[in-house]
Amino acid sequence: MSLWQSFLEAIGSLSANKTRSSLTMLGIMIGVGAVIALMGLGEGTQASITGEIESIGTNVLFVSSGGEADNPEALTIRDAQVIADPSLAPSVKNVAPVLQGKVEVSIPGESTSTSLVAITPEYHLVQSADVAQGLPITDDQLENYASIVLLGTDVAEELFNRTTDLIGEKVRLNGQVFTVSGVLEEQGAAGFGSSGDNQVLVPLTTAQMRLLKRASSDEVDLIYIQANNAEGVPAAEEEVAQILRSRHRSTLGEDDFEITTTQSIVDMAETITNTLTLFLGAIAGVSLLVGGIGIMNIMLVTVTERTKEIGLRKAMGARKRDVLSQFLVESSLLSLGGGLIGIMLGFGIAIMVGRLISIDAVITVEVVLLATLFSAAIGLFFGLYPANRAASLEPVEALRSE
Amino acid sequence: MSEWVVDARDLTKVYQMGDVEVHALRGLSMLIEPGEIVAIMGPSGSGKSTLMNMLGCLDSPTSGEYYLDGERVAGMVDDQLADIRNRKVGFVFQGFNLLPRSSALANVELPLRYSSTNGRSRRGMARSALEVVGLGDRMNHRPNELSGGEQQRVAIARAIVNEPSIVMADEPTGNLDTKSGDEIMELLLSLNHDQGTTLIVVTHDPEIAAHTGRVVNIRDGRVVMENNL
Ligand SMILES: Nc1ncnc2c1ncn2[C@@H]1O[C@H](COP(=O)(O)OP(=O)(O)O)[C@@H](O)[C@H]1O
Ligand SMILES: [Mg+2]
Numbered sequence: 220m221s222l223w224q225s226f227l228e229a230i231g232s233l234s235a236n237k238t239r240s241s242l243t244m245l246g247i248m249i250g251v252g253a254v255i256a257l258m259g260l261g262e263g264t265q266a267s268i269t270g271e272i273e274s275i276g277t278n279v280l281f282v283s284s285g286g287e288a289d290n291p292e293a294l295t296i297r298d299a300q301v302i303a304d305p306s307l308a309p310s311v312k313n314v315a316p317v318l319q320g321k322v323e324v325s326i327p328g329e330s331t332s333t334s335l336v337a338i339t340p341e342y343h344l345v346q347s348a349d350v351a352q353g354l355p356i357t358d359d360q361l362e363n364y365a366s367i368v369l370l371g372t373d374v375a376e377e378l379f380n381r382t383t384d385l386i387g388e389k390v391r392l393n394g395q396v397f398t399v400s401g402v403l404e405e406q407g408a409a410g411f412g413s414s415g416d417n418q419v420l421v422p423l424t425t426a427q428m429r430l431l432k433r434a435s436s437d438e439v440d441l442i443y444i445q446a447n448n449a450e451g452v453p454a455a456e457e458e459v460a461q462i463l464r465s466r467h468r469s470t471l472g473e474d475d476f477e478i479t480t481t482q483s484i485v486d487m488a489e490t491i492t493n494t495l496t497l498f499l500g501a502i503a504g505v506s507l508l509v510g511g512i513g514i515m516n517i518m519l520v521t522v523t524e525r526t527k528e529i530g531l532r533k534a535m536g537a538r539k540r541d542v543l544s545q546f547l548v549e550s551s552l553l554s555l556g557g558g559l560i561g562i563m564l565g566f567g568i569a570i571m572v573g574r575l576i577s578i579d580a581v582i583t584v585e586v587v588l589l590a591t592l593f594s595a596a597i598g599l600f601f602g603l604y605p606a607n608r609a610a611s612l613e614p615v616e617a618l619r620s621e
Numbered sequence: 622m623s624e625w626v627v628d629a630r631d632l633t634k635v636y637q638m639g640d641v642e643v644h645a646l647r648g649l650s651m652l653i654e655p656g657e658i659v660a661i662m663g664p665s666g667s668g669k670s671t672l673m674n675m676l677g678c679l680d681s682p683t684s685g686e687y688y689l690d691g692e693r694v695a696g697m698v699d700d701q702l703a704d705i706r707n708r709k710v711g712f713v714f715q716g717f718n719l720l721p722r723s724s725a726l727a728n729v730e731l732p733l734r735y736s737s738t739n740g741r742s743r744r745g746m747a748r749s750a751l752e753v754v755g756l757g758d759r760m761n762h763r764p765n766e767l768s769g770g771e772q773q774r775v776a777i778a779r780a781i782v783n784e785p786s787i788v789m790a791d792e793p794t795g796n797l798d799t800k801s802g803d804e805i806m807e808l809l810l811s812l813n814h815d816q817g818t819t820l821i822v823v824t825h826d827p828e829i830a831a832h833t834g835r836v837v838n839i840r841d842g843r844v845v846m847e848n849n850l
Contacts, residue, residue: 235722533679535706535732536703536735537735538700538704541735615674615679615680618718
């Protein structure tokens with residue numbers, strides 16, 4: 220019998236048992252729907268995280284103290300200066316050492332706790348810290364330990380209920396008077412980590428002396444480094460590592476510093492979302508397995524119910540493979556049908572949930588094809604045992620059954 | 622066409638029921654010429670159905686030789702048996718055995734679907750078979766829209782649609798009232814008469830047997846008496 224004939228007959232017998240067929244398809248539908256929705260949302264989340272990280276700039280890396288060593292030596296301003304030497308680190312364009320911490324910002328009657336970042340003028344080049352009003356921090360202010368501060372928009376709103384016309388206002392940082400010299404440009408929600416709007420910037424020297432005291436006077440917490448371009452990042456990373464190893468005399472032992480690149484953050488985020496997607500996908504896969512067993516169960520019932528029909532077909536000349544393919548086509552149609560509806564269902568769920576958590580679900584053609592093939596394969600796999608049972612029936616025995 | 626449609630020699634069939642061996646056929650031989658019509662009679666349990674299964678290639682004998690239309694059947698594997706049934710045997714069952722959801726036409730087409738006949742000629746052959754049994758105007762009816770007699774006519778059309786060498790009817794009137802039963806027997810006789818169909822009919826009714834050319838009586842898996850009328 221031709222496959223087309225088998226297909227028509229299968230449609231006929233499946234639609235003769237509409238309720239049963241739909242309930243059987245439901246299992247596969249839910250499984251495939253869940254897989255599609257999770258994959259779509261996982262891909263979408265990954266894309267949005269990657270996009271956000273890359274918006275920081277793909278040519279930026281930063282060094283922090285720590286690494287594998289037991290007693291890491293702190294990073295210093297001197298380290299930053301050496302890294303900035305173009306003859307030692309030709310791939311490095313700008314270097315911005317910072318101190319960072321928490322600070323209490325207050326005016327009479329208002330007070331808020333926020334992040335404090337103590338910077339050099341280079342910071343404005345390396346990080347997205349453009350000044351909307353006023354002026355960025357200058358070398359002059361750095362040398363003179365100037366008591367000036369740049370406010371993030373959230374901080375300005377919190378204290379003054381406005382973001383304009385603030386230059387010259389006095390605020391207290393941990394009780395010490397500073398003059399507002401500018402307001403930073405609004406950055407919007409950064410997704411994760413602290414918001415660039417909820418921070419204040421002061422000159423590095425001022426903070427070293429008065430706000431963020433460290434064990435040694437030239438110690439810094441982080442050194443931001445801007446490579447010449449994105450392609451120069453690996454070279455810059457290597458140059459910086461060499462310099463710090465020789466300066467920290469850790470050439471032999473473990474590094475006592477850690478270099479983080481944007482790419483490494485993207486990689487890490489990808490690893491996390493991949494693991495999550497895979498894990499959730501595996502759970503959804505279990506429901507596919509359950510759906511498959513449901514198909515096998517129903518097909519066994521069908522074969523039992525239709526034993527006499529199978530006997531008749533064999534008497535009329537149906538060979539083993541005719542009976543086999545008849546029931547395999549039926550089970551595949553069940554799971555393929557369930558799978559196709561599941562794909563649409565998963566599509567809908569991914570888009571709806573994506574809208575709720577503001578992520579654009581990404582459903583690729585590959586995923587849809589894979590799901591389609593996979594559900595057909597489930598029907599074949601779980602239909603094989605029942606179909607084989609039908610095909611092996613003895614015609615005389617089968618005809619005698621009621 | 623060979624000399625004999627059925628050439629069965631010394632057929633035995635032993636069923637193993639646990640420790641007990643049931644000898645359903647005990648060395649039965651039979652020769653049937655093309656165009657013959659043979660009635661098989663015998664008490665219940667005498668082995669009539671077993672014999673029909675052997676002659677119809679539904680099952681293999683335990684021992685003995687069997688040639689159907691010149692082809693050696695003993696020793697064939699399942700798919701070869703399926704193939705020879707498809708080409709050379711038509712079955713009429715006591716319980717009609719029609720596919721309930723399919724039209725009369727689709728039911729009659731069924732054996733052709735398992736042969737290499739293409740779709741169009743399938744349809745044509747099924748139509749003419751239905752016309753032969755007098756159901757030209759019922760082709761699209763489903764079994765539950767037909768009377769018992771009509772259903773058995775559909776089954777007969779299905780049995781002759783592939784122009785088999787032999788039609789096997791095991792108690793074809795067993796589920797019918799007397800009148801429909803008589804009509805079915807008349808139809809089978811006329812098929813034999815008009816188209817030369819070779820026919821084996823199992824029946825309990827001596828009157829029906831009287832209409833056939835030859836009656837074979839079976840008891841305990843052996844032929845006990847043959848009457849050539
Ligand atoms: N599949 C089987 N297994 C065991 N015994 C069987 C089987 N089929 C038939 N028999 C036995 O073989 C004998 C002949 O049966 P059967 O050919 O059906 O008789 P009839 O059709 O003449 O009534 C009976 O004794 C029956 O019980
Ligand atoms: Mg019987």
